[in-house]
Amino acid sequence: MKEILQKLMNGEISSEEAEKMLKTMQIRELEDFAKIDTGRDVRTGVPEAIFAEGKDDDELVKIVLGFADKGHVIVTRLEKDRYSLIKDELKVLEDQGLELDYNERARIMVVRDHEIEKNGKIGIITAGTSDIPVAEEARIIAEEAGCEVLTSYDVGVAGIHRLFGHIRRMLEKDVKVIIVVAGMEGALPSVVAGLVDVPVVGVPTSVGYGVGEGGFTALYAMLQSCAPGIAVMNIDNGFGAGVFAVTIVKQICKP
Incomplete structure (x- = not known):
């Protein structure tokens, strides 16, 4: 890119040629x-x-x-x-x-080919152990994009007393956004959003029995949450949650 811009500044190519070169250099066909x-x-x-x-x-x-x-x-x-x-x-x-x-x-x-420099923190919480694979997808995406991630797994509403110390720790560590991954009835993001002053990203998982199977019950519950400040991803979309959380953090932590 620098080489193309230098050629443009030197008058070696026209602005139209520079535009075409910049567009084509970003696509490689296989x-x-x-x-x-x-x-x-x-x-x-x-x-x-x-x-x-x-x-x-x-x-x-x-x-x-x-x-x-x-x-x-x-x-x-x-x-x-x-x-x-x-x-x-x-x-x-x-x-x-x-x-x-x-x-x-x-x-x-x-x-x-290099170590990833970390800037900004994201919290990830799961309701159950079965939700961890989706959470891990979000964690790796966030870390590879340059964020530090704090995790707390298996702290859902079935044992709500497990949750509060982990939330306190994340807020003390100054996380900028919390990803909450939950299946079954999908209640955990609403609980978390009612306790924190940072954005919450809800991720429904396809974990559950009967009407909860496939993740749609959790998805509908998160979309219908009465707690404000929740963005909801698609079912099992840990990748999307990681990217969205990183986008928030990068905007907040801009130099």
Whole structure:
């Protein structure tokens, strides 16, 4: 980008040519199945994330390798058996000095070439242990985008006395937003939002019996919450919660 702008300042290219070069430099085509957005991290502050579901293994490997020069990419919804099948093909990245991390619970693989500098804090709370996979997805996304994350898991309304000390700790640590992940009846975000003065991001999970199965009861409960200040993500969307929370923190913590 600097090179293009320098050529424009030197009169070597026209403004129209510079505009075209800036637009095309942000898209890299991989055969006929993918167009890599190489400028997403600059625009949004969040690294490019590749959704693994629906892609065959060969396509997924080619897309990940296509990001190698960026030095930072996240692969979401990558099951352990799929990771085991493709990890040998990705060892070439380690030969290039890149680090590969895989979190089985969150189903996320991260490729990075540097330590992530942290700025701003996010809290993540789950109602139950079964909600942790979605919370872990949110945690990894937030940390890879440059936020420090404090977690408190299994502190839901079935034992409400477990909750208050964890909320106090998060507020004392100056978290700027709290992500609350809950299935079943999805009541926990309303409880938390009624106790804190920071934004709350509710994430319904597909954990529950009967009418709660699939997460819709939790989703409807969060959308209908009488406690103000709640933003609600889609069912099991830990990724979206992480990105939204990071966006809030980055606006608050701008230098």
